[in-house]
Amino acid sequence: MTFDESDLRRALDARSGDPSPEYRARLHQALAQPRPATNWTAVIAVLTVTVLTAGTIGILVAARNARPQGGVASGARVSTPSRIVLPSYAKVMAPNSTVVWVLIDGRLFRSTDQGNHWQERPMPPQFGVRAAISFIDDQQGWLLAPGSPTTQCGDAAAQIWHTSNGGATWTQLPATGMAAAQCKENISFVDSNVGFITAWDDNHRPVIYHTSDGGMTWSGSPLPDPPDFTTQPGGDTLRASWVKRFGTTLYLMAFGMQESGQRQYVFTSNDGGATWRWKTKVASPYVVMVTESRWLQLVWPGQSYESTNGGQQFHLYDSDFHTDTPVGGPQIVFADANVGYAEGRGAVQRTTDGGAHWVRIKTPGT
């Protein structure tokens, strides 16, 4: 059986498409506007050129992260109309059954009543675009501020900030031992001393940094390839997401592409994160560990799965969880066996019965 060049071109054409006039116009508008209407008067007085530069960046950021009630520029997301008109980038952290933190569009919020009421908390002076947070209670937490990466995440600086008073003040940590190589993506502290930062790039195995002194010094160890995964330059690499601790065992999720498709794995460590061992393969990178034995894969009603034996077998799970998130998937975190939160494109949901039922709660800052 053969195909010719025109068949291939037709098949590629069928997958392709042109940008819509609306998309083109809004992208053009975002780039054409000289500056956002933000309170940068003092900066303008100092250096007009700098403001013009920063203003355009602000507009682009605003266009990317449509904030419905924000004061920044047009606030228009350059895409087809979303089913959820909310900011697109958020991190949720639930350290215990009552406290939940949300970092959304560069603003930090804390709730001490399961998300019923929110209080905005200060951020560090520098936190970048894709910051990540980890809190162990309503006071103590860390913020990872990734720097701008080189191509394919070859190198990227990162700053680590710490607060012990709920964000009222932040201290930058020296982060000794953190290499320049790779993009630093996620931060997870399991207590006041022990924490992890995941790093990845498109050409090497991911590195999991761990600290046992509250983030002052870090040691990195590469994540080994599972038996059916071969790290290859050009994108066939693993990328780690969450780290959780149950008892003395650490669990880590990593996912990546192979020639045959996407793969995702759970790794474990019994030496505090110095070494990691592949434990099992899972069907989705969005599997969440509720407890050490109970794992959930929440998609939408009728397509959610549960494992009660640590991921060995999954069965259909009756949950009303659903999300409108088209890209990137929902971010789901559990504080304990019952209380959990899900976030997708800024919409936040909460469960108090272990994932069976979910209710939409107010997204802070909207």
Add this chain to the structure above:
Amino acid sequence: MGNDRFEESLERVLDPAFRLAMTILDERTAAEDAVQEAALKAWRHRTRFRPESDFRPWFLTIVANECRSARRARWWRVLKLAEILKETRETRDDERMDLAAALGRLSLHHLLPLSLYYHLDLPIEEVARVLGCSENAARQRIHRALAALRPEMALETDS
């Protein structure tokens, strides 16, 4: 590169950039997000762009990287566990698979050179710049991508 020149350059490459994102991601919303993200990054790093360089391969490289990230993160690739074995069986039964489906199963490593060369009709020199390799290596990438597209299918070309 100044704002006006950047905007003009972006306008000129928006169509091929979007088509590249569409062929790789096969989903309009994801393609819009990827191109938008690429535009943001390109603007931030525009000082790295050398005036003598061609804007198109530079921007397409950024778009390709954004598409790579998007493919890694896309969650609709979630497989229902009950379908894993079924999918494996269907994969083996690929006699019924058409070219479009084969493209859908192709890895980004192979899909990208095919999109650049056969869909955007870029010259091999420009394909090589986007892929970050030599022209000979780019030709090999295309050849291997064709082989991976359908091992039992052969592409009939004049050359």
